[in-house]
Amino acid sequence: MTTPALEVAAVSRRFGGLLAVDGVTFSIAQGGLSALIGPNGAGKTTLFNAITNLFPPTSGEVRFMGRSLTGLDARRIAGLGLIRTFQTARVFPGMTVLENALAGAHMHVGATALAQMFRLPGARAEERALRDKAGALLDLIGLSAFRDAAATDLPMGAQKNLEVVRALMANPRMLLLDEPAAGLNDSETADLAALLTAIRDIGVTIMVVEHNMSLVMGIADQVIVLDAGKLVAIGAPADIQADRRVIEAYVGLED
């Protein structure tokens, strides 16, 4: 059996008196597309932040490709190939769309700062290759017409897409996307679904936090349901839709 991409083992996160995430355990297979769902306040984003050590777990452990993430900072986690996006798009202001995309490739630029300054042939060739790659990805997501525009001038949905492109430029082994469909209309959501499936098909493991059920049920191969900080259910989309506990969590049915 291959190592799971991500293993979350008994992770809890406490904020003062509030146990926002309570002993959650699950794992995600390599190459899978998993969705983390749950009602508002279920602790989805907290769990996300605990995985990437933005707010580290108070107890429990997260392993990525078999390696413990305990004590690693955001940069080192990114260095392992685990790249995240943020709930509200955090494109870099004061930079163009293309530059934002290129910024994602930071870890894979081999040329030193000095080589870049002196415009050495190797550095220039590398820069050209990165620009081509970023251009192709922007084209794929429908942003190539705006490559020289200020990133912050894009509508929010397009900024979130740009953030996905920026994350892809980092050659991730696994992507953690925080509500990528928030603020998108139906046709944009369909485009996003196609993009996520395509990313999964090139071998990148994906986990999304998502509210949009049609997106989740359409593309995910595993759904993880969180309610009040606890894991309620985990399984294939069809099973989850039929799961009584999930319906309870969402609709609040009582016996």
Place this chain on the structure above:
Amino acid sequence: MTGFFQIVIGGLLQGGVFAAVALGFSLVYRVTGVVNLSQGAFCVLGAMAMYYFQVAFGWPTPIAAAASVVSVVAFGLIVGATTFVPAVAKLPVSSTLVLTAGLLTFFEGVALIVWGNQPYALPPFSGEAPVSFGALRVPSQGLWLAGGIAAMILALWFLVYRTALGRALQACAENAMAARLMGIDTPRMMLLSFGLAAAIGASSGLLVAPITSLQFDSGGFFTTSGFIAVAIGGMGSFAGSIVGGLLLGVAEQLAAYYVSSLFANTLALLLLLAMLLWRPNGMFSSGPVRRVDVRSDAVVHRALIRLPDGRLVALGLGLLVVLGVLPVLPLPNGVLSSLTISMILFIAVLGLDVLMGWAGQVSLGQAGFMAIGGYTAAILATNYDWSPLAGVAAGMALSIACALALSLVTGQLRGHYLALATLTFGLLVDSLTVGLINVTGGPSGLVGIPSFSLGSFDFDTSARMYWLALGVAAVAVFILEGGMRSQFGRALQAVRTDQLAAAALGVNVGRVKLAALCISSALASLSGSLYAFNFHFLSPEMVATPRSFEMIAMLVLGGEGTLVGGLFGALVLTMLPTLVQGLALYKTAAEGALLVATFLYLPEGLFGRFAMLLSRVGRRAAPVKGAPAP
């Protein structure tokens, strides 16, 4: 033992003024989230107004004192309402901080115009005879000072904690947004805090003026001392401000007496650096740290200036040719040497642009690196017969070493504390250039510095020196432009705007900042060396902290993040006083006013605006505001 207590009393009196300035800082910081660097200038303005009302008009002391406080507060309110309050609303915190440095320069300039540059002392309120307590003697003015400051502290405490107005002020301090939702007029509260701080400054200034001598630029001294006091005590904490001020005063006086008066300042600054390392939030940290970053993110939005390659090359070459032929033209007297100075300063401003404009790290200590480069190269070339080039290289190496040492302190710091640490560094270098008389020649400076030379070729005329500086600047711009248009520049900008998102992409934020600091210090050092070789003379005030503020003004006026922009800032601020004789008196005030006005009305700077007009991007950005086609 009596001597010891005598010194402590002197220190407490001195410290009382620092505490008052620190209180002003804390008050404004609590309400606005910004440290107002112009606070110290209110002391000087208060004393200056007092001099007019009391000595020139002959008014009785109490009336003159009241009139000076009222007039300084009125002036402060006008300036605050037109500059500071709008800036807090629309600029990032770091820019507002630098804007208040501009206000400090402006106030100093106003004092220079009205008061001239000679020191003034006021007569004591109740005669010259000191008061004796057993063997201890205290100047009678000291009692006035102590009583006055104690009264101010009580009044401030009563206002903030016992009145409805004080509760409104506190609400702004806790959460400006919520305060606004509750119907509190936050801009008015900010202005009120600014006015109150002006009143505190003016009162303490006129109280201390009889026992110290003040001149137009003493405001900088009060600001830095108060800033150090507030950093020791804890930004925003009233108790911390008072304790920090008194501690600093006593420590400086003891150091002056038992060690050396030349190094009293040095010791205080070392104390502060140690404090920043050990406890960056001060002794009395005032509850939770203000969420400055959130606020910055909301307002960090800079015009996007990108020129297409072709136009950039054409512009660069055109500029180089125009600048290159200037010395051949028949220029009026003094113009060529001013051009040379502008060009040399531009090299240091270029470094500042990498650090501030691209990496977003405020530095108030750029002149410190100029001093290191200038003195190292000059001393090695003058006293040890090193070749000037080797001296320049040694200066740059030493500057980078100092930058690495400084980064041990600044590595963990952001925002105000970073600005404070760089200011401290600059002041530390200032105090060493003055204090190490055997090495630097002390206040009277270092003379007999040779011309710069390469092999047997001497750069001994203004024109040659100009071409040298132009060549160095052009090479530096070319190299930096290469870096800025590649991943290095993108990493700098990512760190400037969003460190968290940058780190999540694997950017080593600390190393990127360090690289920017090293580049910046190396260029400042190079500039300082050329400066010394150009004048054949170097004195501490040529490369002291006011120079740091001047270079920030040059950068902002020219355009941050544009590399070439700083040249236009340097040209304007250096050439104007040369071209228009009689302007020299107004230079300081104009420099401050220009910096403030640029921040408020031309945030992209002169060159930035020019490049925006020239660039395609500026025009194309607008229609994108609609939804992009899928």
